[in-house]
Amino acid sequence: MKHCELLQKDLFAYVENELSPVRIQHLDQHISECAECNRILAEFRSVLTLMEEQRSVEPRPFAETRILQGIESRLAKRQKSVNPLFARILQPALISFGVAAALALGFFLGTGFADTHSQYSQNNEMIESVRSDLNVPEFMTDDLFIFTE
Amino acid sequence: MQECITNDRHNIIILNLSFYSELMTDQELITGILNHDKPVIQALVNKYHKQVIKTAFYFVHDMDDAEDIAQDVCIEILEKVGHFNRTATLSTWIYRVTVNKSLNFVRKNKRKQLVQQFESFFYKKDGKSGNAMAEPSSDDNLFENNERKQILDTAINSLPENQKTAFILSKYEELSYKEITEIMNLSLASVESLLQRAKQNLQKKLIVQFSEYSNRK
Structure with missing residues (x-):
């Protein structure tokens, strides 16, 4: 393997000082003699320095406030997106159900009332006929009548 | 204070x-x-x-x-x-x-960039179609910081996702191998291997990029 390839294979390890002293010495000698490897090594070191600089990047001022505002607005949007479902589908459905229930209740109560009314009328007629047949005085049967009006 | x-x-x-x-x-x-x-x-x-x-x-x-x-x-x-x-x-x-969120973002962005590159290739404003490659800069200082940054970002972005994650957590976040194993849910040996391969790939890509710029010069 050529010396240039050797350096290029171990560039990271060489720069980070992870190679054996003998190997480092060997590569040092090659770099001092090879302009191309010297150039590549210089560029590589510059890129690593840039990496160091990028590492120390800090969030911009008020990033925390912006994130909190963003979270709040997005959660509020999600909340709103739930409401239309209630407004468009659930709310009319609930109102319709309520109206139908009220109508049904009115119908059943009305039917029951009509039945009771006709039953009382029949009772009164029967009492009236018995009273006239037996000539019972009116004051004795007054309490038996149920007034339906 | x-x-x-x-x-x-x-x-x-x-x-x-x-x-x-x-x-x-x-x-x-x-x-x-x-x-x-x-x-x-x-x-x-x-x-x-x-x-x-x-x-x-x-x-x-x-x-x-x-x-x-x-x-x-x-x-x-x-x-x-x-x-x-x-x-x-x-x-x-x-x-x-x-x-995970960052990797998803990069994936989506890559697709978007591909579509944009495709569109710009065919729909150039001056009506010329063809070479999508940028013209070499006339500036002699090709390895100024911005360009170096671009080279570095491109090289890191081109790494496979697992290698990129391990490399960023180790070299940028400076986390220990143990922490990286917990975050990536991998064994210690796997993380070591990923980092080793990431470094090998990165130096290979960087050397290619350096040579390309050097040739253009």
Whole structure:
């Protein structure tokens, strides 16, 4: 393997000082003699320095406030997106159900009332006929009548 | 120092919040979030926003995008804290969510860039179709910092996702191998191997890029 390839294979390890002293010495000698490897090594070191600089990047001022505002607005949007479902589908459905229930209740109560009314009328007629047949005085049967009006 | 703080109401709030968030344990934060306790949510953002923004930035190389990702991460933490596996630390979980969100962003962005490149190739404003390659800069200082940055970002972006994640967590975030194994849910040997391959690939790509620029010069 050529010396240039050797350096290029171990560039990271060489720069980070992870190679054996003998190997480092060997590569040092090659770099001092090879302009191309010297150039590549210089560029590589510059890129690593840039990496160091990028590492120390800090969030911009008020990033925390912006994130909190963003979270709040997005959660509020999600909340709103739930409401239309209630407004468009659930709310009319609930109102319709309520109206139908009220109508049904009115119908059943009305039917029951009509039945009771006709039953009382029949009772009164029967009492009236018995009273006239037996000539019972009116004051004795007054309490038996149920007034339906 | 004292005078400066008392003069600035915003600083006092931030200082109090920092103090509050530093004192809170993971358990207290989790319980507070589950109870929709607003000061606790603020404390969570205060404690972890730097970590999240910085990690996302190392993946996407843009501060606006990093802040957007940080919002996504915070919302996911708030929504899924009930499913959080308490055997890991909150910080590890937040790192994991951040890495996943960032990788997703990069994937989507790559598709968008491909479409844009495709469109710009065929629909050039001057009506000429053809060479999509940028013309070499007339400037002799090709390896100025901006260009170096671009070379570095391109080289890191071209790494496979696992290698890129391991490399960023190790070299940029300076996390220990143990922490990386927890975040990536891998064995120590796997992380070591990933890092080794990442370095090999990166130096190979960088050398190619250096040569290309050198030839253009």
